[in-house]
Amino acid sequence: MAVAVQQLKRISGNNIVTPKGYKAVGIHCGLKHKKYDLAVLISEVPASVAGVFTTNAIQAAPLLVTKEVVKENGKMQAIIINSGNANACTGAQGMADALMMQQKTAEKFGLAQELVGVASTGVIGEKMKMVPILNGIEKLKPEASLEGSIQFSQAILTTDTVTKNTAYKTVVDSKEVIIAGTAKGSGMIEPNMATMLGFITTDAHIESAHLQQALKEVTEVTFNSITVDGDTSTNDMVLVLANGLAGNEPLTPSHPDWATFVKALHTVAQDLAKMIAKDGEGATKLIEVEVDGALSDSEARKIAKTVVGSPLVKTAVFGCDANWGRVIAAVGYSGASVDPNGITIKIGETVVVTNGEPAQFSEDLLMQYLKQPEVRIHVHLNVGSGQGLAWGCDLTYDYVQINATYRS
Amino acid sequence: MAVAVQQLKRISGNNIVTPKGYKAVGIHCGLKHKKYDLAVLISEVPASVAGVFTTNAIQAAPLLVTKEVVKENGKMQAIIINSGNANACTGAQGMADALMMQQKTAEKFGLAQELVGVASTGVIGEKMKMVPILNGIEKLKPEASLEGSIQFSQAILTTDTVTKNTAYKTVVDSKEVIIAGTAKGSGMIEPNMATMLGFITTDAHIESAHLQQALKEVTEVTFNSITVDGDTSTNDMVLVLANGLAGNEPLTPSHPDWATFVKALHTVAQDLAKMIAKDGEGATKLIEVEVDGALSDSEARKIAKTVVGSPLVKTAVFGCDANWGRVIAAVGYSGASVDPNGITIKIGETVVVTNGEPAQFSEDLLMQYLKQPEVRIHVHLNVGSGQGLAWGCDLTYDYVQINATYRS
Known part of the structure; x- marks a missing residue:
């Protein structure tokens, strides 16, 4: 069996909705003063999901909710994200708030609640302002457009100075497969997932167990190999959604294009990791x-x-x-x-x-x-x-x- | 057997030559632009010595020379110290230079070479300028005076903003025992001895093996419990000299005043550690x-x-x-x-x-x-x-x- 790695081609535009079947948007709901602070990413169909999460012993409520989705279901169809408040160290109320975000997003888009992930980033230890969030969720209109994905990549930022996007295409089973990513980083970045959020989308067909295996392998040499200040956070996660719309045969380690897929995932993750490091708080280099x-x-x-x-x-x-x-x-x-x-x-x-x-x-x-x-x-x-x-x-x-x- | 801990009384003046039989001095020899950069500490008689050293895998030549003295002889009578150059990563020449400092100091003061310790602090990777050092050693006139010990504590500094001195007296076997210390710290301070030099003198009578035991115990909760920036250095050491001139029975863990002595050593070490932390580079608090x-x-x-x-x-x-x-x-x-x-x-x-x-x-x-x-x-x-x-x-x-x- 040939294991030649297919060519990987960077797609300009660098758009998280470039893979088939994804929509995204970001808006200002009112957690921050003026900037975008609420975002959603949606797949047309339930996608295989893989995730890596902070190793901090103190874990924020949204992270616990999302971990459950990844570990119990292995499928995800939407992710709701807010910036401005980490919803960490907020006790039972914080957990109720994270679940409420999950539930309202599911209702708004007609999805099963257990297919929705939640991510939050911002200040630790302040109760969520739920009114702006719930009103905001009602207003979200995700699009498969560059504009929607730019707004998405803006809404997840905290002290970042630039948005972080990348996208590549390659070939699996003679089908075009696209893989794209958006991230936020800045302060508190350290090995093992510190206030970092990463969202990677692909239209490749792959089961979640194999996707998890690929993500884990790649994370160690990309996201876990950056450091800004050595602090690791309570909220960090990288999620990969793979909705299968490219129509390839399911990717497994014995698939002839497995190495091609892992290389593509590695490249997207490394691009995002380097962008995060370069945009570390106050960094000039x-x-x-x-x-x-x-x-x-x-x-x-x-x-x-x-x-x-x-x-x-x-x-x-x-x-x-x-x-x-x-x-x-x-x-x-x-x-x-x-x-x-x-x-x-x-x-x-x-x-x-x-x-x-x-x-x-x-x-x-x-x-x-x-x-x-x-x-x-x-x-x-x-x-x-x-x-x-x-x-x-x-x-x-x-x-x-x-x-x-x-x-x- | 009573194990009451004797009272510990802070001595104002805070002078490393306060214990019986010590002299010190610091001068400007020419490694630095203007500031004092060469210092010596001498005991009237060979003293028991204990030392803790950096855990960095890269160790400077003077540190290796001093480690040998501590481990092989257990006795020390003088320490020669320069600031302005760490004599680290300087290869065979660096080792020859450190040994030359040891030898010339021994000659100048009529001591056995193996009773002299050497310590250096400053920039890594530059060859030592030996002419000013050797000329400087000739000029050293250590005194049992406050002035000599102030000059000593100045000459060991790098980016420190203040000298660091402390001294206490207590009673062992009804004899007055004095223990005093001087240190430098500032940048690169971390658990496990980072660009930190600490010199502690006492006139207590104690064999080096027991002194080492006491120092080790105390170091973990004092010098190894401070951090300025997480960097650990190639040159750091804390040495304790105990010359026995107080005339007490030799201190051992079964001596009734062992706890008193350990407490005194702990107090001196903690004072110095806190002074180092407080004077971390750029620190205000x-x-x-x-x-x-x-x-x-x-x-x-x-x-x-x-x-x-x-x-x-x-x-x-x-x-x-x-x-x-x-x-x-x-x-x-x-x-x-x-x-x-x-x-x-x-x-x-x-x-x-x-x-x-x-x-x-x-x-x-x-x-x-x-x-x-x-x-x-x-x-x-x-x-x-x-x-x-x-x-x-x-x-x-x-x-x-x-x-x-x-x-x-």
């Missing part, structure tokens, strides 16, 4: 850290995440300072196996450390490089063949400003 | 987090450290924002066992969360409280009887400024 020569892939990722999460590395990158000492110190405290005398570090294409000792390089040229909007740090260890990537952003005055004043 | 009702003491400390290390909590405290949602989110992602519905949180004396749900409180009064230079957060869990403390500081514009421009 995306930092990509690549590690190879580690004992294992997971050790390589651990080191990459430690380096990209180091406040001292993040501030040095903000200051355009080629301060590799902070990079090597972070490698050292990552907890991974390292040989201090076997570490080689490049910033961009410039070797700054060879076998644990300083290399000769031009600080001026490197400072120029560090002024770019994307900075790449490469760490080579000499202890194995494990490799991994992680993404983050610089730490700036604006991060402090945003978070010292966020609620007021 | 000390944050103390107390956790009780945890599954174990170590889980309580883990939660306390996670809360005090959260960038979102740190920026909220800087902004005087009673954003307890960030506190409870940090409790949730600490990895410790928690019951979301059993968490009660106080900021100062104000209850903000009861059993996982928001309590009624005055935001205005709490904002006034958060303007104080020391902020206390108390987290009660309902899962056991473990308790712990951790200390940190707020995250401010100045932290970013200091670290974006440190080398330039």
Whole structure:
């Protein structure tokens, strides 16, 4: 059986409703001052669903409701999302509110309640204002248009400065399959799903168990490989809906185009993850850290995440300072196996450390490089063949400003 | 046998040479632009020594030299310290330089080389300038005076804004025993010894193995319970010298005054740890987090450290924002066992969360409280009887400024 990976083509427009059978919209209902704060995504038919959720022990009510849908039913047809209030640490009333959002959305669109997911993002510990939400749900008119999906991607934002969208097409069983995604991120982003919402749609035909398997595999090397500030949140989730309207034979790990589908899902997830990292609160730069020569892939990722999460590395990158000492110190405290005398570090294409000792390089040229909007740090260890990537952003005055004043 | 703990009395002056038989001094040798950058501490007689060292896999040459002295000899009579250069990631030359510092200090003061410890702090990855150091060593004239010890405590600083000194006296075997300490900290402070140097002197009589035992016990709940930015360094160490000149019977765990001595050591270490946290880079406030009702003491400390290390909590405290949602989110992602519905949180004396749900409180009064230079957060869990403390500081514009421009 041929296992060639089909070509993946980026679709401009980057529209979450590009796959067949999806509609979306976002509106202002009144939780926020002026901005869009309520959104819905709907599939024409019940879709297979897979989800990954925060590992925080404190989990918001909407997250618990949605987890139940994913785990019990494996099918979802609509997701209702609000920004401005996380509905977390809100007790029994919070759970009642999340269920009410689910129920009213189901009624409005004539769906079974157990096919509706709920997601919330915003301030923790404040009771939901249900009147604007319920009135808002009544007003939602999802469309299969670019406009609808743009409004959707705006309505899910909190302190994000840009919307985050991506879409690709590929071929499965000679049928065109489209996969698209929208996300929000910004503060509190860390490995293991922190105030991050990701919604991925596809018209591929795949059962939820296999979709879950693919999502899990892909999440580890994408959404779980970004960090903004190390805080993980109470509300984060990534959901994938697959409604089957592309008409392919059901995808399973033994399907000849399985690798094609996983690659497409991986690409969408990585695009979204990098957009989230780049738009971290106050960030001016995306930092990509690549590690190879580690004992294992997971050790390589651990080191990459430690380096990209180091406040001292993040501030040095903000200051355009080629301060590799902070990079090597972070490698050292990552907890991974390292040989201090076997570490080689490049910033961009410039070797700054060879076998644990300083290399000769031009600080001026490197400072120029560090002024770019994307900075790449490469760490080579000499202890194995494990490799991994992680993404983050610089730490700036604006991060402090945003978070010292966020609620007021 | 009575195990009453003797009274501990703070000595004003807070002077590391207050215990019998110690001298110290600090000078400007030329590694830094103008500030003091070379210091020595000497005991009249060889002292028992105990040490704890960074857990970073990358360890600076001076640290390796000093570790050897502590582990092989258990005795130390002098410590030579420079600031301005960490002598880390400097290869074979760096090791030769550290050994040269040890050797020249021994020669200058007529001591055996293996009785001299070496400590360095500053930029990583730059070769040491040995000419100013060696000339500087020749000029060192340690004194048993307040002035000498003030110069000492100044010369070990990097981005610290204040010197850190403390001293106490107590009674062991009816003899007066004095214990004093000096430290530097600031950036890169994290559990497990990050760019932190701590030097503690006492005239108590105690063998090095027992001194090591006491130091280890105390370090976990003091120096390892502070965090500034989560970065751990290549150079950090805390050394305790005990020269025995107080004339007490050797302290062992079965000595009736063992608890008195451990309490004195704990108090000195905690004073220094809190001073380091309070003087974290750019900090305006000390944050103390107390956790009780945890599954174990170590889980309580883990939660306390996670809360005090959260960038979102740190920026909220800087902004005087009673954003307890960030506190409870940090409790949730600490990895410790928690019951979301059993968490009660106080900021100062104000209850903000009861059993996982928001309590009624005055935001205005709490904002006034958060303007104080020391902020206390108390987290009660309902899962056991473990308790712990951790200390940190707020995250401010100045932290970013200091670290974006440190080398330039």
